[in-house]
Each structure stands twice: as structure tokens, then as C-alpha cells.
Amino acid sequence: MAIVRALDPVALQADFPIFEREFRGRRLAYLDSAATSLKPRVVTEAVAGYLNNYSANVHRGIYQIGEEATAAYEAARTKIAKFIGAKDAREIVMVRNATEAINLVAYSWGRKNINKADTIVTTEMEHHSNIVPWQLLAQEKDADLEFVSFDEDGTLNQDSYDVLLRTKPKLVTFVAVSNGMGTINPVADMVRRAHEAGALVLVDGAQAVPHQPVNVQELDCDFFVFSGHKSLGPPGSGALWARREILEAMPPFMGGGEMIREVHLRHTTFNDVPYKFEAGTPDISAAIGLGAALDYLSDLGMDHVRAHERELVEYALKVLPERVKTIRIHGPKSGSNRAGVITFNLADAHPHDVATLLDREAIAVRAGHHCTMPLHQRLGEEASARASFYVYTSHDDIDRLAEALIKVERLFARN
Numbered sequence: 001m002a003i004v005r006a007l008d009p010v011a012l013q014a015d016f017p018i019f020e021r022e023f024r025g026r027r028l029a030y031l032d033s034a035a036t037s038l039k040p041r042v043v044t045e046a047v048a049g050y051l052n053n054y055s056a057n058v059h060r061g062i063y064q065i066g067e068e069a070t071a072a073y074e075a076a077r078t079k080i081a082k083f084i085g086a087k088d089a090r091e092i093v094m095v096r097n098a099t100e101a102i103n104l105v106a107y108s109w110g111r112k113n114i115n116k117a118d119t120i121v122t123t124e125m126e127h128h129s130n131i132v133p134w135q136l137l138a139q140e141k142d143a144d145l146e147f148v149s150f151d152e153d154g155t156l157n158q159d160s161y162d163v164l165l166r167t168k169p170k171l172v173t174f175v176a177v178s179n180g181m182g183t184i185n186p187v188a189d190m191v192r193r194a195h196e197a198g199a200l201v202l203v204d205g206a207q208a209v210p211h212q213p214v215n216v217q218e219l220d221c222d223f224f225v226f227s228g229h230k231s232l233g234p235p236g237s238g239a240l241w242a243r244r245e246i247l248e249a250m251p252p253f254m255g256g257g258e259m260i261r262e263v264h265l266r267h268t269t270f271n272d273v274p275y276k277f278e279a280g281t282p283d284i285s286a287a288i289g290l291g292a293a294l295d296y297l298s299d300l301g302m303d304h305v306r307a308h309e310r311e312l313v314e315y316a317l318k319v320l321p322e323r324v325k326t327i328r329i330h331g332p333k334s335g336s337n338r339a340g341v342i343t344f345n346l347a348d349a350h351p352h353d354v355a356t357l358l359d360r361e362a363i364a365v366r367a368g369h370h371c372t373m374p375l376h377q378r379l380g381e382e383a384s385a386r387a388s389f390y391v392y393t394s395h396d397d398i399d400r401l402a403e404a405l406i407k408v409e410r411l412f413a414r415n
């Protein structure tokens with residue numbers, strides 16, 4: 001086995017301008033990377049470079065800066081394709097985020113292929129963006145929407161999955177890594193079984209692409225989506241990957257400029273994929289910034305990123321229950337199938353109070369349902385607090401979290 005070199009998060013912090021700021025006299029302990037990541041200087045420089053030096057539209061201007069903008073935008077598409085192991089950059093549709101990518105599939109592929117009484121299977125641990133578009137489609141088409149349950153240990157119940165596969169669903173969709181509990185799902189195995197049942201598979205990779213190596217050809221799924229802003233890139237960047245033949249058979253999602261070949265007053269012919277799905281001026285600077293972010297992550301090595309986060313999550317799973325007496329941590333108990341996400345409740349303090357008090361110590365965590373209300377209903381919690389990690393997260397951040405939680409516990413302790 002290859003030796004995986006550890007990342008040095010403290011050294012990497014020098015790449016992120018935000019760590020130059022002081023918050024209440026301290027360095028920020030940013031533990032909300034599952035919501036969005038911080039941005040390294042190479043990304044902000046790439047965005048500023050486009051805006052300052054060649055801010056022309058893409059695929060239009062036959063002049064130097066127009067050609068430079070098109071080249072940089074298309075280079076970003078190629079980098080995305082390479083980063084997720086796509087065969088061909090033409091299989092990458094540039095979108096603003098994972099939500100837009102899922103909606104694109106639901107509207108375009110879904111409206112054409114899902115009919116009355118067809119079944120769509122998803123899971124109880126999905127982000128709202130992988131539930132609501134399917135609810136809308138199922139309501140419109142009078143189709144069935146079914147949910148794979150999850151067990152006490154935060155893993156999907158594979159027997160319930162097999163039972164649902166026997167109903168011969170048309171589409172199966174699930175999250176690769178849960179933003180609610182950090183669960184890493186057995187994607188390739190679940191895809192294989194869904195294909196055996198005759199379904200196409202959409203994988204929500206929003207929390208996978210930033211944190212572990214991804215290869216869509218090895219996963220063998222049919223659609224794969226992610227957001228750039230969680231992967232060190234700017235907001236407004238993201239991608240839908242789908243097999244070329246599937247994209248080619250899909251009708252357009254939005255109509256307008258760029259997605260056409262010829263427009264007549266009464267009919268239009270459409271551009272080739274992926275441009276058929278990229279109506280209007282795209283978020284050019286965000287796409288270019290995402291390209292820079294993926295270069296940065298590739299230089300670090302995604303095996304190293306995963307190894308670093310696994311070590312951190314194992315450390316947190318050990319020290320938090322040892323030091324914070326009333327903590328309840330949800331989800332898998334081991335770092336082997338858990339990404340860098342610790343979702344928890346304290347016995348006597350509401351998650352919003354926890355987050356507010358942590359903020360006073362310059363520690364940023366998320367509080368609420370994290371866009372996973374069904375997951376929280378299943379956990380029996382109205383809300384939770386969530387600490388999530390990335391390449392710049394250090395053991396010191398987790399120690400600071402533990403110390404601050406001990407103080408919160410003392411403040412709220414029932415006498």
C-alpha cells in the first residue's frame with residue numbers, strides 16, 4: 001500500500017487569507033466546511049485575474065480577450081472532467097451548484113422518462129435538494145417516491161434498499177457522503193444493484209468531491225452532481241456529469257442563447273451537449289475559480305485530503321465523548337465510513353445556544369437541521385449542531401471545540 005503523506009493544516013492555513021483576520025483576538029476555528037469551504041488565495045486570484053484582465057463573454061467574441069475567456073472557461077471544464085474521472089469533457093455540464101444539477105435532471109430527463117406509477121427511490125438521509133425536486137416530479141407525473149431508511153449507526157439499511165429495488169424503480173438516487181451525519185455510503189455496490197434492477201442512478205457528490213477521490217467511471221453511475229463552493233471554489237460553480245448518450249437523449253432544460261444551433265421564429269435546433277444545457281451567459285469567473293481550486297486539491301492529493309480528515313474525525317470521535325460528558329454524536333462510530341462531519345447534541349443546551357456561545361470563542365459551527373429535516377425526524381431531534389472539517393482544520397481546532405463545549409455544558413447544567 002502506498003504511504004499517504006499527512007497534510008500539514010497549519011502550514012496550509014497560510015494559503016487562506018481569512019486566517020489573517022482576528023476574531024475576538026483569535027484565529028478563526030472554522031468548523032462549517034460542509035456548508036461551504038474557505039477559499040485559498042489561488043482561487044481568489046484566478047477570479048480576480050479574469051475580472052481584471054480578460055473579462056469578456058465566452059464562445060462569442062472573435063477577439064483576444066474573448067478567446068482567452070473561452071479558453072479559461074473550457075480549461076475549467078476539462079479540469080472538472082479529469083478531477084472526477086469523466087471520459088470526456090463534453091460530459092460535463094457547468095451549473096451553479098448541485099441543486100441546479102439535480103433540478104436539471106429532474107426536469108429534463110425526469111419529465112421525459114418518468115411516467116404515472118413509475119417509482120423513484122431515494123433515501124431518508126438526503127439533503128433537501130435531493131428530495132424536493134423528486135417530490136415535484138412525482139406529484140406532476142403521479143409517480144411513487146420511496147425512501148431507503150437508515151439504521152441507528154447512521155448507515156443505510158441495505159435490506160430496505162433491496163426491498164425497494166424489487167419494485168423495479170426507474171431512477172435511484174442517493175448521497176455519496178451525508179452532510180447530516182458524515183456517513184460514507186457504499187456507492188459502487190449500490191449502483192451495481194440498482195443497475196441489476198434496471199434503474200438509472202444519480203449520485204449526489206456534493207460532500208464527496210471536496211473530501212475524497214472520486215471516479216465516476218469506477219462508480220459506474222449515470223448522473224453525478226457536485227457544487228464548487230464546498231470544494232475550495234467560488235459560489236456559483238458546480239457540475240453535472242452524465243453519460244454522453246444520456247445527455248444527448250435529454251431535452252433542453254432552459255431555452256435561450258448559447259444552447260441553440262439555429263433559431264427561426266417558429267422552431268429552433270439545439271447545440272451539441274453540453275452547451276445544449278448551458279443557456280445564457282454562465283458564471284465564468286466562478287468556473288475559472290473552480291478550475292484553480294481543483295488544481296490546488298490535485299496538488300495536495302485527494303488521498304491525502306481523505307487521510308487527514310479521517311484522522312481528524314477519529315480524533316474527534318475519541319476526545320469529544322471523553323471530555324464533553326453530555327454529548328450525543330449521531331452517525332457512524334468509526335472514521336472508516338465517516339467523513340469529517342460531527343453532528344451532535346448536548347443534553348441541556350439547544351444547538352442554537354451552542355453555536356452562539358461557540359461563536360464568542362471564534363469557533364464557527366452550524367446549528368439547525370442542515371437542510372436535512374427528514375434525517376432529523378428519523379434521529380428524533382428537532383435540530384443539532386454540526387462541526388465539519390477540511391484541509392485547514394487542525395487538532396487544535398477540535399481541542400478548542402471540546403474546551404468550549406465543556407464551558408457551554410457548565411453554563412446550562414441542571415442543578
Ligand SMILES: Cc1ncc(COP(=O)(O)O)c(C=O)c1O
Nearest residue numbers: 097098099127129179206207227
Ligand atoms: C449532500 C448535499 N447535497 C446537496 C447540497 C446542495 O448544495 P448546493 O446548495 O451547493 O446546491 C448540499 C449542500 O449542503 C449537500 O451537503
